[in-house]
Amino acid sequence: MNLTMIIPFAIGVLVLFIVLKVLTLPMKLIVKLLINSVVGGVAIFVINLVGANFNFAIDLNWFSAIIVGVLGLPGAIIVTILQFIM
Helix, strand or coil, X not given: CCHHHHHHHHHHHHHHHHHHHHHHHHHXXXXXXXXXXXXXXXXXXXXXXXXXXXXXXXXXXXXXXXXXXXXXXXXXXXXXXXXXXX
């Protein structure tokens, strides 16, 4: 192998590495959002299940779904506190 073969190969590997690095960032964000949504949804389900004994329920609407989907468990706590206040 001479230098004319090694340089393009190294540049190709470098470009591939950069492209894969850029593509993994959005995937990590999507996976994190998905995990937060599932954890938050389960938390709201449990809160509604327990709250049924005390005549308390969290309505599932766009506002609460977005808060819980983005924040996860802390979002479910925030929605619960807001439901108590209102």
